[in-house]
Amino acid sequence: xxxxxxxxxxxxxxxxxxxxxxxxxxxxxxxxxxxxxxxxxxxxxxxxxxxxxxxxxxxxxxxxxxxxxxxxxxxxxxxxxxxxxxxxxxxxxxxxxxxxxxxxxxxxxxxxxxxxxxxxxxxxxxxxxxxxxxxxxxxxxxxxxxxxxxxxxxxxxxxxxxxxxxxxxxxxxxxxxxxxxxxxxxxxxxxxxxxxxxxxxxxxxxxxxxxxxxxxxxxxxxxxxxxxxx
Numbered sequence: 001x002x003x004x005x006x007x008x009x010x011x012x013x014x015x016x017x018x019x020x021x022x023x024x025x026x027x028x029x030x031x032x033x034x035x036x037x038x039x040x041x042x043x044x045x046x047x048x049x050x051x052x053x054x055x056x057x058x059x060x061x062x063x064x065x066x067x068x069x070x071x072x073x074x075x076x077x078x079x080x081x082x083x084x085x086x087x088x089x090x091x092x093x094x095x096x097x098x099x100x101x102x103x104x105x106x107x108x109x110x111x112x113x114x115x116x117x118x119x120x121x122x123x124x125x126x127x128x129x130x131x132x133x134x135x136x137x138x139x140x141x142x143x144x145x146x147x148x149x150x151x152x153x154x155x156x157x158x159x160x161x162x163x164x165x166x167x168x169x170x171x172x173x174x175x176x177x178x179x180x181x182x183x184x185x186x187x188x189x190x191x192x193x194x195x196x197x198x199x200x201x202x203x204x205x206x207x208x209x210x211x212x213x214x215x216x217x218x219x220x221x222x223x224x225x226x227x228x229x230x
Contacts (some may be wrong), residue, residue: 008124013138013146016115020094023066026091031209031218033204034090034129034211034213034218035213035216035217035218037092038092038112038127038213039213039214039216040094040134041092041093041094041095041116042094042095042097042112042115042116042189042213042214043095043111043116044095044116044120045120046094046095046096047096048096048100049095049096049099049116049117049120050098050148051119052099053116053118053120053121054074054120054121054182055073056068056071056072056075056117056194057072057121059206061072063123064122064123066146066148066153066157066160066198067156067160067203068123069118069122069123069191069209070156070161070173070197071154071156071160071169071197072114072117073114073116073186073191074160074161074197074199074203076103076110076113076114076117077193077196077197079102080103080104080110080157080193081101081103081104082105082107082193083104083105083106084106085106085215092108092109092110092112093105093109093112094112095112095113095116095117096130098112098113099113099134103159104129107125107140107141107193108129108140109143110193111140111142111144111191111192111193112121112127113126113143114142114191114193115127115213118142118144119214123140123144123145124144124145124189124214125143125144125145125214126142126143126145126210126211126212126213127140127141127142127210127211127213128141128142128143128205128208128210128221129208129209129211130203130205130207130208130209130210131205131207131208132203132204132205133203133204133205133206134203134204139203139205141190141191141192141194141202141203142191142192143179143180143188143189143190143191144188144189144191145182145186145187145189146186146187146189147185147186147187150177150179152176152187153187153199154174154175154176154177154199157174157177157197157198157199158172158173158174158175161173161174161185168205174199176199177189177190177199177200178190178195178199178200178201178202180198187210190202207220208220208221209221
């Protein structure tokens with residue numbers, strides 16, 4: 001009887017240790033820590049962030065639409081000044097602070113601001129952290145979710161970025177868009193700061209972790225190739 005009791009105590013102790021270790025691993029996981037930083041940085045209800053997003057979206061009033069996304073991307077891209085984080089510190093700036101700092105920061109600050117502005121007007125976004133195949137360095141970018149057919153989105157983006165004479169002579173500015181298909185019959189459109197327009201090419205990468213800050217989870221991408229397009 002004592003022998004069985006001893007075995008039970010030992011088993012319970014082992015289970016407890018395993019549980020404690022798993023909890024500690026979850027707490028100190030770099031990916032989980034980064035997710036917490038992203039959630040904190042995406043201050044969608046901050047007055048500065050909300051005012052900025054509404055002002056741009058109001059250029060194309062009405063329910064949430066791709067023109068509003070294009071306007072947000074275009075404005076931030078055209079005004080962005082790239083500056084690195086402090087040495088030895090992966091700093092994530094709050095969206096409102098990036099606006100106050102006159103649109104200055106690195107790739108993850110750009111990704112956070114784009115995602116936050118779109119979420120502020122009822123869009124759905126996710127942020128990916130990847131390893132650039134060319135440089136071996138880390139990189140971050142945002143994608144926005146849409147359910148419309150890619151051809152429709154491509155035409156709307158092209159129309160948005162066409163100049164007067166482009167429209168007059170039927171010249172296309174955006175002939176194709178890059179996106180990642182989603183299992184729920186939708187797609188994730190690339191909004192990387194290196195793309196120049198929504199749906200520009202993905203960079204080539206060797207590893208990707210996809211973060212869903214508003215839903216509070218992250219997943220590693222199964223497939224490595226990212227140059228999906230219509």
